[in-house]
Amino acid sequence: MTYQPPLTELQFVLQDLAGMGELAQLPGFEEATPDLVGAVLEEAGKLAGEVLAPINWSGDRAGSVYENGVVRTPEGFREAYSQFVEGGWNSLPFPPDYGGQGMPWLLATAAHEMWQAANLSFGLCPLLTIGAVDLLHTHGTDAQKETYLARLISGEWTGTMNLTEPQAGSDVGALKTKAERHSDAEHGDHYRIKGQKIFITWGEHDCAENIVHMVLARVQGAPAGSKGISLFIVPKFQVNADGGLGPRNDLRCVSIEHKLGIIASPTAVMSYGDNEGAVGYLVGEENRGMEYMFTMMNNARLMVGLQGVAIAERAYQQARAFAGDRVQSKPIAARVGTSGDGAVPIIQHPDVRRMLMTMKAKTEAARALTLVTAAALDRSRTEPDPAKKAAAQARVDLLIPITKAWSTDVGCDVASIGVQIHGGMGFIEETGAAQHYRDARILPIYEGTNGIQALDLLFRKILRDRGQASQALVEEMAADAVRLAAAQDDSLASLGKDLTGALKVLGDTTQHLAGQAAEDLNHAAAGATPYLALAGTVIGAWLLARGAEAAQSRLASGDGDPAFLKAKTTTARFYAANILPQAPAHATAVTTGADSVLELAEADF
Secondary structure (H helix, E strand, O other), rough: OOOOOOOOHHHHHHHHOOOOOHHHHOOOOOOOOHHHHHHHHHHHHHHHHHHHHHHHHHHHHHHHHHEEEEOOOOOOOOOOHHHHHHHHHHOOOOOHHOOOOOHHHHHHHHHHHHHHOOHHHHHHHHHHHHHHHHHHHHHOHHHHHHHHHHHHHHHHHHEEOOOOEOOEOHHHOOOOOOEEEEEEEEEEEEEEEEEEEEEEEEOOOOOOOOOEEEEEEOOOOOHHHHHHHEEHHHHOOOOOHHHHOEOOOEEEEEEOOOOOEEEEOOOEEEEOOOOEEEEEEEEEOOOOOOHHHHHHHHHHHHHHHHHHHHHHHHHHHHHHHHHHHOOOOOOOOOOOOOOOOOOOEEEOHHHHHHHHHHHHHHHHHHHHHHHHHHHHHHHHHHHHHHHHHHHHHHHHHHHHHHHHHHHHHHEEEHHHHHHHHHHHHOOOOOOOOOHHHHOOOOOOOOOOOOOHHHHHHHHHHHHHOHHHHHHHHHHHHHHHHHHHHHOOHHHHHHHHHHHHHHHHHHHHHHHHHHHHHHHHHHHHHHHHHHHHHHHHHHHHHHHHHHHHHHHEEEHHOOOHHHHHHHHHHHHHHHHHOOOOOOHHHHHHHHHHHHHHHHHHHHOOO
């Protein structure tokens, strides 16, 4: 199938929910005018639909290939990446002092949705690179920025994140990679890195002339655990003083993984220091590597949440097209015999419509959440008012784990429903529906499993600040619910009342968890995942209700496509009636489910 960039939908969320117009008033974003935003989205959509989408299925069939230490990406990937670089797309959200375009992260995030939807395997390469840029721009020295940032921002060089080792997955503090201090005339003060890293996305490939690895390692004598981890820049090719490439560093790709999905994305096993040790340069101070890496990880977690939205959109588009073309059975109301005469497209059957509406509503809710989080990120970095800046950062910290976990769960769920709508053909690879499902399955796992996101939400974002950030969000949602409930339009009033009830459930459950955590952390942790699901479900309802309100306002003023705007209210009503009722069920799992979670002895499983 072809991929159609959802430009109208993206413009609506950017302007009416995420506040692009307000962001354009902040220092540095003055050029983000509606005309420019529209032009950027349109051109990004062309790259997605005309360049990246056509090599998605073929890339999945061929995969990346490893031979004698060299990785070759599938046919068309190198050329597509060259077009990506030549178009300046990687530089979109970065500061102009190193060649960036200085656009809001909100706009870049919307553009990335289209690229990720068109080709998730391809999209992972720039996703990791922009994380490396963000990390170095925040924590690197002036010399490091001069050496690496311009080429990473342009995309000429790509970046990676090296955390995981065979014995150190989610427990990063168990890593064994070593870093020894050295100094000589050729390299100056540096470290020699020795160890192995696994699951390194785009750790080796043929699309860029250099790969800049961001590697976590332990300096000799450092404390045990995560407090003794440092962060190092370890380039594939060392960089000469004039900026040109020098000799190959002492690192190599040992192999690439054979995976369930994202098959065209080379996931490398990397070996550092087979000989004298790979030359690495310390970022910041020793033993603060995890602190610095969280800059890159938070960026990546936002973008992985976006991948959930992207794969959901792609699966929805394919299921919608299939349902419109696939003719099967008479309409329910017309069935009087067993003849096939009078068969209709399956989109006319109520249960298929229910599945399509579920896909549509969940995708739009997750998109709104992700882009609203990106807008908060922009405000946290550019807002001149210190109080507003701090509030925006608190909002980002609160929403990142929800965005990553809830949106990727949505991606898996929607991709699965897409297979179901295809019926038996969905289980056949040639239709492409199965690829979306396979690609989606990694999203709740990498960049911190969704269970870890739930624990992060509970312990770091709810309990650590005594719920101040979450309470501020609940108060904002509650104010919107009151306004909606008082609306003259019956649909908006109903949405407001439904949201009010769900917010009470969320508030009561949050208080329960806070009290439970004070008595028994294990019991509180047992409810962390359903609590995150509860929060995501309620926030999704809030954002769709706000979208319905904005759509009604646009309809009244004659601004926009009436069919698109009317569908906003219908989608919000569907969500409130069919998905939001899951909120009390999540709450029940939080408040009464811990005992049964923890009761069995290990031998009884």
